[in-house]
Amino acid sequence: MRFVVIVTVSLFLVVLTSKTFVGADNDDVDDDVIRAARYQKGSSCAVVVTLENRWQWTLKKRRAADGGGAVVVTFKTSMQGWALRNQKDISDSSLADFIAAAGSNYNEQRDNAMHACDRMMERD
Numbered sequence: 001m002r003f004v005v006i007v008t009v010s011l012f013l014v015v016l017t018s019k020t021f022v023g024a025d026n027d028d029v030d031d032d033v034i035r036a037a038r039y040q041k042g043s044s045c046a047v048v049v050t051l052e053n054r055w056q057w058t059l060k061k062r063r064a065a066d067g068g069g070a071v072v073v074t075f076k077t078s079m080q081g082w083a084l085r086n087q088k089d090i091s092d093s094s095l096a097d098f099i100a101a102a103g104s105n106y107n108e109q110r111d112n113a114m115h116a117c118d119r120m121m122e123r124d
Contacts, residue, residue: 028055029096036098037087038121039079045117048076049090049098057095061102061116069106071099071116086121093123 028051035050046060056076064070073095101123102116 028057029099030094031055033090033093033095033098033123035087036090036121036123038085038117039082040085040117041082043114045113046079046082047098047117047120048079049095051095059098059102059116059120061106061113063106067106069102069104069111071102071104073099088121091124097123 031051031053033049034052037048039046039048044060046058048056048058050056058074058077058079060072060074062070062072098120101119103111103119105111
């Protein structure tokens with residue numbers, strides 16, 4: 001697996017595969033998640049994870065420019081206007097596990113943001 005680091009205005013962007021984009025820096029990807037919260041807004045869905053170090057990251061799945069899937073991970077953003085659907089404590093998953101659960105493919109009917117949130121919230 002190759003890693004490419006791109007510095008943007010306020011965010012580090014790490015490309016894990018050609019179809020998965022992560023805004024968390026490399027050190028956070030392996031950190032353990034202690035809490036996950038699912039938010040919805042219309043047909044959009046996002047999961048906010050809290051790491052052991054108390055940093056929070058928002059994970060959203062969307063269609064990538066090349067038509068594949070992308071998981072966009074950003075430092076905790078405001079969820080104003082989003083409805084909290086459920087949350088739970090996590091004991092045995094890392095940020096990388098949540099990214100993998102979201103998946104790198106995208107299909108509007110079979111593998112969209114809602115499906116990704118379902119899989120992420122199944123993590124323990």
